[in-house]
Amino acid sequence: MPTPRPTPTATPTPPPGFNAAEYFSGKTVHIVANSSPGGGADTQGRVMAAFMSEYIPGNPLVVFTNQPNKLPEYIYSATEAPKDGTYISWNSTPQLDFGFNEDTQFIKRSSFQALGATIDPTRAWMTYDPVGNLGASAADSCLWDYAGQSGTGGGAHGEFLLADELSDIAEGSPTLLASVFAAEQLDVPFRYFGFDTVDTNAVRLMWARGDINSTVRASLWYRFPVENPDWIPSGLMRAMAGMGPGQLKGNAQTEPHCGDVRDHLDDDQTFIFNSLMAPTNYASMTLWLPPGTPDHIADALSTAFEEAMTTDEELIAKYGAVAGEPPGWTGRTELQAATLENEELLQGSQQVIEEQKARLLPKYFAEYVNG
Numbered sequence: 001m002p003t004p005r006p007t008p009t010a011t012p013t014p015p016p017g018f019n020a021a022e023y024f025s026g027k028t029v030h031i032v033a034n035s036s037p038g039g040g041a042d043t044q045g046r047v048m049a050a051f052m053s054e055y056i057p058g059n060p061l062v063v064f065t066n067q068p069n070k071l072p073e074y075i076y077s078a079t080e081a082p083k084d085g086t087y088i089s090w091n092s093t094p095q096l097d098f099g100f101n102e103d104t105q106f107i108k109r110s111s112f113q114a115l116g117a118t119i120d121p122t123r124a125w126m127t128y129d130p131v132g133n134l135g136a137s138a139a140d141s142c143l144w145d146y147a148g149q150s151g152t153g154g155g156a157h158g159e160f161l162l163a164d165e166l167s168d169i170a171e172g173s174p175t176l177l178a179s180v181f182a183a184e185q186l187d188v189p190f191r192y193f194g195f196d197t198v199d200t201n202a203v204r205l206m207w208a209r210g211d212i213n214s215t216v217r218a219s220l221w222y223r224f225p226v227e228n229p230d231w232i233p234s235g236l237m238r239a240m241a242g243m244g245p246g247q248l249k250g251n252a253q254t255e256p257h258c259g260d261v262r263d264h265l266d267d268d269q270t271f272i273f274n275s276l277m278a279p280t281n282y283a284s285m286t287l288w289l290p291p292g293t294p295d296h297i298a299d300a301l302s303t304a305f306e307e308a309m310t311t312d313e314e315l316i317a318k319y320g321a322v323a324g325e326p327p328g329w330t331g332r333t334e335l336q337a338a339t340l341e342n343e344e345l346l347q348g349s350q351q352v353i354e355e356q357k358a359r360l361l362p363k364y365f366a367e368y369v370n371g
Contacts, residue, residue, distance in 0.1 A: 014296035023297070024085070025058030031287075033066050033090045034073040041092040042066060043322045044285060048118065048308070051315045055308040057300060060086075074098050078107045081290045085297040088115065089288040094339060096280045096346050107291075110343055113298040114335040115287035116305055118319070120328030123243040123277075124221040124256070125179070125214060130238045133157045133213040142258035143241040146188040159189035161212040163203070166194045169368045172357035174349075178276035179216045179243065180360050182261050185269050194368045216243050218284075219325045225252035226326075244274065245282040246338070249328060275352040279342040283330055285323075302332040 031049045035041040049064035056062070067073040074095065081087040089112075099108035130138035135154025137145075143160075151158040160183070164176050169192075183190045193212065195202065200220065206212045221239055224231050231237040232253050242248030242260040250256065262270045287305060289298050308315055309329045320326040330338075361369045 014299075018296055020057035020296075020300040022058065024056055024060045024300075027058070027060040027086055029056060029060050029062050029086050029088065031062065031064045031088045031090050032073065032077075033064070034068065034070045035066065035092060036068040037066050039092075040323070041090065041285065044118070044319060045090045047318050047322055048305075048315070051308055051312060052304065055304040055312075057304065070095065071098070071103055074104050075107070077288065077290050078105075078112070083290050083293040085289065085293060085301055087290060088301070089290075091286050091288070092284065093281050094283050094286050094342075096339070096343055099343060100346065108343060109288075110336070110339045111291040113289035113291070113293045113295075114332050114339060115289060115298060115302045116309075116332055117283040117286045117330040117335055118309055118327045119284040119323060119325070120222070120246065120249060120330065121218050121281055121284040122246040122248050123175075123216050123218045124239045124248050125216050125241040125243050125261070126220060127160070127214045127238050127240050128207040129213065129236055130240075131155065131235065133210075134160070138238070139235055141240070143183075143188060143261065144186050144264040147186050147264075149187075149189055151189050156210065157213055159191060160214045161191055161193070162214050162216070163193045163195050163198050163206060163212045165198045166196060166368060169194050169361070169365050172353070172361055174276045174278050174353050175216075175281075177353070177356050177360055178273055178278075180364055181269075181276055181356060182241075182243065182265070182273055184360070184364075185265055185273075186261070192364060194365065214240070221248065221256075222251045222325045222328060226320075229253070244277045245279070245342075246330070252326075272352055272356065274345055275349040276356060279345040279349055282338050282342045283335055286335065298332065305329075306331060 031045060033041050033045045046064050049062050052062045053059050073089065077087065077089040094109055096109050098104040099106060125143055127134065127138065133155045134152040134157065137153055138155065146152055168176050180192065203215050224237055228237070239248065239257045241258050242256055244260070244262065247260060248256045262273060265273060289301070306329055309327045316326055
């Protein structure tokens, strides 16, 4: 049965005489993380919360707290939390799967009021030293330019070489499968290798040693201008494709070199790719108000968070220091629309994941999964 979608309505206007500053003045706004103290959501949330009184109209007191038991926090936020803008739920992921579970009362995430998300989870297919590893044409090529080729035409490697962790390969990680599926469907020359650890530092080391030349990640594209400011201008690093789940945005130095891989897949291929690319992780570090919170209150708070996270240089620097990358704001309208889209996608994703896992792992990772 398809997920019911609400009937579109005209954008409501604030009630006559609504003054956001007067409304929030003297109130206490609680930002509640559904995670334990000390983790990424906690540290990032505390940095953000420390600045928000200045940006929320009326300068209310802003208090950051933790409710590390995710299920009760979700239910409380959906059913009991005040719907007046004083309770904001802060989550590392949107947790769409909660809307399909009995223990969370099948309350859909789309029924909540989205405020925004602070980290862009969109992945990029990035290639290190493209000319040296793939040949001269790689300086201005994209992933799909190699469709139907047995090699890239030159370079030390002549094909795209990537790595992932053995545990992800054994489990058939959907995001790993999505990258493999895209490369297969585009029919580009590629190989994957398995290693015990393939974190960012390991990837950099493998690039330097020449073990691999590419990676599909969500954060490095935004971090290179700070951590390796000469790599992109010199051509040592090139984004060969946007890999979803959102649209790859420009970083501090440049717009993406290439477009989105889904623009080069047909409708059936795109459905499978999107299903694999983790619909439950289409956004990262998300802010929500309880269902039923009036739109004019949600609009006022969303505007405040957006202004803080996109214009306050001190906040952006401090947030980036604890997050490992500068914040990439996703607005209220975009997040709400993406929530509806990914809820529908989640309906069929499990079957797709299992089908592709059974097909792709033996085909491309036989040495890792068959013995």
